[in-house]
Amino acid sequence: MLTIDDYLRLKTHVQNTNGAVLHFHDTCGGQYISIENADDDTQRVIKEFLASLNLSAVFDDDKSGFTVK
Numbered sequence: 001m002l003t004i005d006d007y008l009r010l011k012t013h014v015q016n017t018n019g020a021v022l023h024f025h026d027t028c029g030g031q032y033i034s035i036e037n038a039d040d041d042t043q044r045v046i047k048e049f050l051a052s053l054n055l056s057a058v059f060d061d062d063k064s065g066f067t068v069k
Contacts, residue, residue, distance in 0.1 A: 002031060002055065002068045010049050017045050034065040 002010070004024075011022045021036040035042060046057050050068060057066040 038063040
């Protein structure tokens with residue numbers, strides 16, 4: 001699970017690195033993060049950041065969002 005502080009750090013890092021914008025969704029079913037302007041580079045940046053926290057991302061087929069494991 002991603003903490004709000006970690007999410008805010010991730011959001012800032014992604015936006016400063018390649019301009020993509022993340023949106024955090026926390027519902028009864030769990031956390032979900034959607035991505036504006038998603039591309040392969042955005043996916044790479046997210047994966048690297050989460051790996052530094054010993055977490056990983058499971059991306060949607062269209063790369064428009066992901067969950068954290």
